[in-house]
Amino acid sequence: MGDAVGTPTAAGPGQPADTLRSTLLSRGYLRLLLLCVLLGVPISLACFFFVSLQHELQHGVWEALPEAVGYDRAPWWWPLPALLLAGLILAPVVTRMRGGGGHLPVHGLAGGPPIGPAELPGVAIAALATLPLGIVLGPEAPLMAVGSALALLSVRTLKHAPDPRASAVIATSGSTAAISTILGGPVVAAVMVVEAAGLGGTQLVVLLLPCLLASATGALVFTGFGNWTGLSVGGLRLPHLPPNVNPDAGDFLWGVPAAVLIAAVLTVGRGLGYRTATWTSKHTVRRTILCAPAVGCCLSAYALLTGRSPEEAALSGQATLGQLAAEPHEWSVAALIALVVCKALAWGISLGSMRGGPIFPATLIGAAIGIACSGLPGLGTTPGLALGIAAAAASITGLPLTSAVLAVLLLGNDAYNQMPLIVTASVAAFVTAQLLRRRDATEHG
Numbered sequence: 001m002g003d004a005v006g007t008p009t010a011a012g013p014g015q016p017a018d019t020l021r022s023t024l025l026s027r028g029y030l031r032l033l034l035l036c037v038l039l040g041v042p043i044s045l046a047c048f049f050f051v052s053l054q055h056e057l058q059h060g061v062w063e064a065l066p067e068a069v070g071y072d073r074a075p076w077w078w079p080l081p082a083l084l085l086a087g088l089i090l091a092p093v094v095t096r097m098r099g100g101g102g103h104l105p106v107h108g109l110a111g112g113p114p115i116g117p118a119e120l121p122g123v124a125i126a127a128l129a130t131l132p133l134g135i136v137l138g139p140e141a142p143l144m145a146v147g148s149a150l151a152l153l154s155v156r157t158l159k160h161a162p163d164p165r166a167s168a169v170i171a172t173s174g175s176t177a178a179i180s181t182i183l184g185g186p187v188v189a190a191v192m193v194v195e196a197a198g199l200g201g202t203q204l205v206v207l208l209l210p211c212l213l214a215s216a217t218g219a220l221v222f223t224g225f226g227n228w229t230g231l232s233v234g235g236l237r238l239p240h241l242p243p244n245v246n247p248d249a250g251d252f253l254w255g256v257p258a259a260v261l262i263a264a265v266l267t268v269g270r271g272l273g274y275r276t277a278t279w280t281s282k283h284t285v286r287r288t289i290l291c292a293p294a295v296g297c298c299l300s301a302y303a304l305l306t307g308r309s310p311e312e313a314a315l316s317g318q319a320t321l322g323q324l325a326a327e328p329h330e331w332s333v334a335a336l337i338a339l340v341v342c343k344a345l346a347w348g349i350s351l352g353s354m355r356g357g358p359i360f361p362a363t364l365i366g367a368a369i370g371i372a373c374s375g376l377p378g379l380g381t382t383p384g385l386a387l388g389i390a391a392a393a394a395s396i397t398g399l400p401l402t403s404a405v406l407a408v409l410l411l412g413n414d415a416y417n418q419m420p421l422i423v424t425a426s427v428a429a430f431v432t433a434q435l436l437r438r439r440d441a442t443e444h445g
Contacts, residue, residue, distance in 0.1 A: 035155070036173040036210040040217030043150045047143055047178040050124070054139060057132035062311045076303035079134050079296035079310050086133040087292025090354065091285045093126050101126030102145055105137055105358045106273035106351035108397070109196075114171050115145035117153040126355040131315070136295060136346040137356025138316035140179055144357075147178025173214035186215035188409060192402045238410050240326035242381040247421045250378025251387075258373045258384070259391035259425040262366045263432035265340065266395040269348040269365075276352025291353035295346045302342035306335045313343045316357075317364030324364070328371045328381050336372040340365055358396055366392020386411055386418040391429035400430040 061082060066074045093101040099119025115123055127142035151174025155167060172193060180189040193211045247255075280287040303310040312320045320339075324331065331339070347361045370388025374381045386407055393403030404426045408415040415422070 032169065033210055033213060036170065036214045037217055039151050039154050039170065039174060040177040040214040042154070043147050043174050043177050043214075044217060044220075046150055047146055050128075050146055051139060051143060051182065054128055054132055057128065058315060061132050061134070062314070073309045074311050076300050076310060079299035079303075079314060080293060081296075082133045083135070083292045083296030083299070084289075086130040086135055086354075087289040089129045089133075090126055090292065091288040093122050093129075094288055094355070095284050097122035097125070099123060101355045102142060103355075104277055104352065105141055105354070105356055106270060106277050108358065109141055109144060114152070114168075115149050117149050117156070120146065120149040120153075123149070123355075130354065131356055134296065134299060134310075134314035135292075135354045135356055136299075136314065136316075136343060136350045136361050137354055137358065138318070138360030140182060140357035140359055142356060143178045143182065144175040147174040147176070148172070150174060169210055173210040176211040177214035177217060180215035183406065186212060188402065188406050189215045191405050192397075192399060195399045195402050238322055238325045238412070240322070242325065242328055242385065246417045247380070247383045248378075251380060251383040251421055252424065254373060254376050254379035255383060255387045255421050255425055256428050258370055258379070259387055259428040260432045261373075262369050262388060262391040263395040263429040264436060265344055265369065266362050266365065266392060267433050267436040269344045269362075270351060270358075270396070272345070272348030273351025276349050278352075280353045288353050291349050295349050295354070298342045298346035298349070302338055305338045305342070308335065313339055313346065316360035317343070318360055321360075321364045321367055324367055324371060325385055328374070328385070331368075331371070333372050333375055336368045340368050340372070343368075359393060362392045362396040363389055364392075366390075366395070382411075382414060383418060383421050386415070386422050387425035390422045390426040394426040394430040395433040398430065398433070400426040403430075 062074050062078075066072075066078065090101065099115060099122045102115065102119070102123045123142050123145045127139065131137065131139060131142070148171040151170050152167060155170055176186075176189045176193055180186045183189055183192070190212045276291060280291060299310040299313045302308070302313040312323075343361060344365055347358075347365065350356065350361075351358060367385055367388040370384035370386070370391070371381060372384075373379055374384035389410060390403050390407035393406050394400045397403060404419075404423050407422045407426070408419060411418060411422075
């Protein structure tokens with residue numbers, strides 16, 4: 001253990017229980033827990049205002065500005081200049097700023113080494129200047145980067161800096177505190193850390209406790225400041241849901257093929273992301289700028305095909321997911337198919353060229369497929385929504401337990417009856433995605 005904040009020596013699963021007890025009660029580990037709680041407050045405050053600013057900018061670009069120039073809603077061509085501007089802003093950030101504005105989202109939330117304080121300005125600029133303009137990515141990856149960078153920056157000011165292993169725990173706790181609320185609360189964030197770490201025994205407990213405390217602190221700060229300031233952070237939540245229906249045999253018979261379809265669609269979209277990443281690795285400035293209006297073309301195509309607002313296919317999809325859950329019958333099957341195709345194409349291009357998180361848009365795509373399939377005889381709307389969310393999250397994160405917990409918390413009181421279907425869809429989508437990725441790797445390896 002270090003003098004100020006040390007890292008406990010984590011034993012493997014086969015070590016005796018007193019090893020864990022001595023680790024958890026050691027002075028260095030208790031200091032580590034206290035530090036994670038104390039850091040959770042300023043980090044959560046910074047992330048709260050970060051996400052609130054992004055939400056306000058998004059509202060200005062897609063709602064206030066169109067109204068100011070005489071439109072009831074964003075016209076079909078609105079994404080074209082907005083996304084071109086996003087590409088012009090992002091290209092120099094990617095090529096000239098340290099850290100390139102963050103990791104490529106096609107590689108997932110852990111697509112590279114942790115973001116440090118030196119890379120934080122590029123991440124903040126890329127997120128705040130491009131995500132509100134309509135990039136089809138979520139805020140989760142930039143927010144986790146902000147949390148880890150601020151945590152590392154804070155501990156570097158200590159008189160006795162922690163050792164590298166403790167710094168890794170603190171950085172993970174900062175990320176967990178930052179992302180806890182927009183993913184539905186500290187439970188989802190903590191489960192994600194546990195499942196992604198792939199640890200067992202005392203290693204699992206040692207990492208889990210700081211993350212639980214930091215994420216709980218973050219959720220408390222987000223809730224308190226949201227009520228006090230009246231600002232919105234646009235977290236992933238479903239305030240209104242279709243009428244709850246107990247799933248029956250028909251829901252399971254259709255649910256498993258629907259989960260497989262969702263995994264296949266998202267795997268194809270991710271494959272487009274890998275190809276885009278390869279293409280933009282050369283002549284990065286020019287090709288990054290070209291990819292942004294290509295995303296805009298997909299959004300405009302959705303508006304032209306459906307007569308609906310391009311905003312529904314743009315951005316992370318959090319707002320559209322709430323609308324879809326509240327009024328699923330307002331979308332025709334044709335409109336849902338157009339949403340899936342256009343948003344999946346835009347998402348795939350964004351994965352390989354833009355900066356942001358991959359989970360939120362994938363969740364909307366999965367939910368749209370699930371609700372579109374609910375028109376089949378025997379599959380209800382609420383089961384379609386539930387399996388769509390779980391299957392999409394499992395496909396893109398590779399974390400079936402986290403995905404099931406996320407879907408359960410989003411559905412609230414309706415989740416009890418849907419849990420067997422949620423778990424089944426999550427596992428089916430996870431297995432399908434893994435098989436498709438292995439096949440793709442074999443063919444192109």
